[in-house]
Amino acid sequence: MARVTALEGQAVTASDASALGRVTAVLFAPSGATVVGYEVTPPSVYGVVARAPRYVLREALAPAGEEGLRLEAKKLPADDAGLKALGYSWDETVVWHRMPVVSAEGGSVGTVGDVVFDLATGAVVRMVISTVAMWVYARVMRMPTDFRARWKEYLILGALNNAIPFV
Numbered sequence: 001m002a003r004v005t006a007l008e009g010q011a012v013t014a015s016d017a018s019a020l021g022r023v024t025a026v027l028f029a030p031s032g033a034t035v036v037g038y039e040v041t042p043p044s045v046y047g048v049v050a051r052a053p054r055y056v057l058r059e060a061l062a063p064a065g066e067e068g069l070r071l072e073a074k075k076l077p078a079d080d081a082g083l084k085a086l087g088y089s090w091d092e093t094v095v096w097h098r099m100p101v102v103s104a105e106g107g108s109v110g111t112v113g114d115v116v117f118d119l120a121t122g123a124v125v126r127m128v129i130s131t132v133a134m135w136v137y138a139r140v141m142r143m144p145t146d147f148r149a150r151w152k153e154y155l156i157l158g159a160l161n162n163a164i165p166f167v
Contacts, residue, residue: 003114012040012071013068014074015074020076021041021043021054023069024041027055038058039055040053041054056077099111112127114127
């Protein structure tokens with residue numbers, strides 16, 4: 001399983017071990033809970049001129065141990081080639097990390113803190129929502145939390161949310 005927060009910032013190297021850039025975003029399909037690719041930003045030119053990000057298919061990058069991720073090519077795909085391979089334009093893909101989460105009633109619940117997904121298939125296994133924001137939301141809306149009275153329910157909910165998906 002992979003975590004978005006663990007992948008963002010990871011170095012991307014070519015098959016010949018040359019540096020290609022860093023993962024700056026994990027891209028999700030607009031129509032489902034699936035990772036389709038990565039946004040990789042190449043190193044700046046002479047440390048001054050920033051270069052536009054490139055888009056790489058999820059299947060094209062493989063874990064390379066502590067070095068980060070490895071692309072089985074000598075260079076990043078061209079802008080158009082990367083977008084064409086993804087099958088989506090940049091505007092259609094979704095970056096879930098730090099995205100606001102709203103309730104069915106339209107109230108703010110928090111933000112997406114992390115997303116856990118299967119590296120081989122791209123299927124989302126779990127989405128982590130910032131709990132501090134949820135607690136603040138409950139307090140602002142004057143919703144009873146009763147932690148001391150309902151600690152068993154909170155313990156079961158926490159176990160289901162955190163432990164069961166990894167079993």
